[in-house]
Amino acid sequence: MATYKKRGYKPSNKKDRDNSAEEESTTAEVFNSLDEGAGKFETWVAENQKYIYVILGIAVVAVIGYIGYTRFIHAPKQQEAANEMAKAESYMASALRATGAQSDSLYNLALNGGEGKYGFLDIIDNYGGTDAANLAHYNAGFAYLRTGKYKEAIDQLEDFSSDDEIMGPLATGGIGDAFLQLEQPEEALGYYEKAANMASNSFTTPRFLLKAAITALQLNQNDKAEEYLTRIEDEYPDSPEAEKVPVYLGQANS
Template sequence: MKVKTIFFSIIFIIIITGTYFLLNKFLLYPSEEKAMKELSYAQQYLSQGDIDKALNKKNIKINYLGFSGIASKFPFTKAGNISKFYAGICYYKLGDYKESIKMMTSFSAKDEILSSMKYGIIGDAFSQIKNKKEALKNYIIAANIRENEITTPLYYYKIALLNFYMKRYKDSKYFLKKIEKKYPFFLYKKNIEKYLMFIENKL
C-alpha cells in the first residue's frame, strides 16, 4: 500500500513538473516576448508624455495594445504585471482615480521601493476621491514597507498633511516630528517647520 502511494506521489510530481515546463516553454515564454515588445512601445509614448497613447484604453491604433491592453491580455507575464503599475499611474494622471486604484491593487510588487510607491499612489487616489480613511491607511503601509531616506519621509509627510487638514493636529505633529528627527535632509524641511509652528500655536 505504501509503495503504491509513493509511486503515485512520484507520478503526480512528474506530471505537475512536466505541465509547468510545457506551459512555460510553449505558452508563457512566447507570451512574455510579445508582451515585452508591446511594453516597449507603451513606454516610448509614456517617456514622450503622451499618456493617452501609452495607456491606449480606447485602442487608438489597432495593432498596438498600450498598458491597458497588455495588462488585460498578458496578466500572468512580468510585462503584464508591470503594465498594471504603469496603467495605474496613467489613470491617475488622467483623473480616473477608481481605475488607478484597481490597477495598482492588482499589481504585484516584489521590489520594496515599487511596493511602497504602489501603496503611495493608491493613497493619493483615495485622497483625490475624498476617502481620507483609506488614503491614510495606504500611506501608512507605503511608509512602513521598508525604512529609507526617500519614500518613508515622503509618506510620513503625506500622513501629516492629511491629518493636518482633518484638524487632527496631534497626529499631524507626531509624524512631522518623526521626519524632523530622523530625516533632517528631507526635501520639504522648511514646510515642516511652518506646519509645526502653526500646530504649536493651535495646541
C-alpha cells in the same frame, strides 16, 4: 552496575538456559512479525500496482508539464509581453514630459495603444500573469491618476504587486492620492501611513510621512501629524520634505 554477556557466553544453569530460550523465542516472534508485515505490504503493493503506477505517472507528468510550461510557454510569453509594452512605455515617458491636452493624449495612448501597438490595458488583457502585465497595472494606475480617473487608478494600483522598496510604496501612496482627490481623506491617510512604513529609504518614506502629516492636519489629528513630522525631522533631516516640516509643525502645535 551494568552487566553484559561476553562473546561465546553459554548459560551455566537451568535458569540462564530458560532465560536464553525465552529471549530467542521473543526475538523469533519479532522477526516473524516483521516478515508478516513485509509480506502484507508486498501483497498490498502487488494488488494495487496499477493505482500506484497511475499516481506516480500523474506526478511525473505534472513535473514535466510544469518544466515545459515554464521553459517553452511562460518564458517566451514574458519576453513577448515585454516587447509589446515598449511602445506604451514610450508614450508614458513622453506624457510625463508634456503638459495640458498633449499630456492627456499621450497618457490615453499609453493606456489604449497606438500605431498598431498595444497599450497597458492590452498587455493586462493578453498577457495576464506575466511580469509585464503586473508592471502594466502600475503604469496604467498612474496614467489614470494623472488624467483624473481616480477610481480606475485605484483599481489598477491595487492589482499591482511588488516587493521593491520604491515601486511598492509609490503604488500604495498613489492609491492614497486617488482617495484624497475623491475627497476621502480618511482612506487616503491610511494608505499614506502604509506607504511610509513599507520601506525605510530617503525617497519614499519622508515623502509619504509628509503627506500623512498634511492629511492628518486636515482631519484635525494634530498629534498624529506631529508624530510624522517629527520622524521626518529626526530620521530624514536632509530630505526635501524636512524643509517643509517647520511650517506644518507650527500648524500641528497651534
